[in-house]
Amino acid sequence: MTQDDLRVASHGTPAFKSPLAVRRFAPDDAAVLVNIDCVGGQTPPPLTFEKAGPREQIYFDPAKSRAAIITCGGLCPGLNNVIRHLYYTLRDGYGVPTIYGVRHGYLGLAPNAPLEPMELTSSWVESIHHQGGTMLGTSRGRQEPEVMVDKLIEMGVNLLFPIGGDGTQKGAHAIAVEAQRRQLDLAVVGIPKTIDNDIRFCFQTFGFISAVAEAERVIDRAHVEAKSVPRGVGLVKLMGREAGFIAAAATVASGEVNFCLVPEEPLVLDGPSGFLARLERRLNARDHAVVVVAEGAGQDLIANRDPLAVDASGNRRLGDIGLLLKERIPDHFEAIGNPIGMKYFDPSYYIRSAPANSADSLLTERFARQAVHAAMAGKTDLFVGFWNGRIVHVPLPVSVGKLRRMTPDSELWAAVQAITGQNHW
Incomplete structure (x- = not known):
């Protein structure tokens, strides 16, 4: 893997000043090291992820933007929290007027969708974070990216937030590639979700x-x-x-x-x-x-x-x-x-199917807020990951299809062996 592999795709030069009232914006050259451990005094050239955060200049005009939120795959504590935080960051933070919730995962973007996407409202999202599961519904299975992009064009969506595990992010990457092939200004920013905690370059997923x-x-x-x-x-x-x-x-x-x-x-x-x-x-x-x-x-x-x-x-x-x-x-x-x-x-x-606890509630807010910042800045084909204590932009091609696993020499497995004594027995 090279630094070029970690370069985040962008739709172009940001032309709009951010409406966010924040004291400090994140510059595009802010970075987070991929590896923070040094062995035997070796100093190889460092690889870095682009650091997440609000940009002072954004690519999309919020007043002319439409967003869509989609949840896919198995249930996980915190899904409704992410939906709610995405909605409020888009509407109250940036002033995006129209935010859709796609029903039943990627199936909701197919011609045979059981339910059409719904326009989300403040009253609808207000208390959903107290409930487990996903109020938007979910499904498994692949849909053709051409068909899904057609549906997004029909809806006028230029900001898409797929929430799910490795399979969901594969679908997000396929949508981003199809949008780029058509030269569409469609930002695709995923949010990683799995209680298995096995997504590469995300040290901890929400719900875990x-x-x-x-x-x-x-x-x-x-x-x-x-x-x-x-x-x-x-x-x-x-x-x-x-x-x-x-x-x-x-x-x-x-x-x-x-x-x-x-x-x-x-x-x-x-x-x-x-x-x-x-x-x-x-x-x-x-x-x-x-x-x-x-x-x-x-x-x-x-x-x-x-x-x-x-x-x-x-x-x-x-x-x-x-x-x-x-x-x-x-x-x-x-x-x-x-x-x-x-x-x-x-x-x-x-x-x-349990609701998120306080620790995961905090993490869902961070993921959702940083995903919106990335999308509004025109970045695409990425997910927001939690890496070395920071939220970073992870290009989808370096992660999808490459699951993270626990190594036998990890601190976690050493703790398991010490507590169980299973090798002793």
């Missing part, structure tokens, strides 16, 4: 902390269940298709987990060093155990799973590792004549 907090409560209940019966096991399956961030973070937050199984680490069930043998040693020593497994762990153990099958969003179809462990763990202990009492928890949809 809320999901961890909800998962911690479930883990604590599983711990109570496990300690209440002889040889009790509490098994909790959490989300995390390709990355185990939520399982690992909830494990550390709870402090009651004895085994954390994630996609980044191979899962071996059988043999003297396998998971079942280690669980047996744990139960013999302490009489109870709590196991947390991310949904993407151990996929090679699931029979009859087509490794090439994908869902409507292009994600690989997963087998249910939770149900496999729910069967294999009791069967193992029945076979050795040492039965257990196991309780299984799968709180996935409960967790992702």
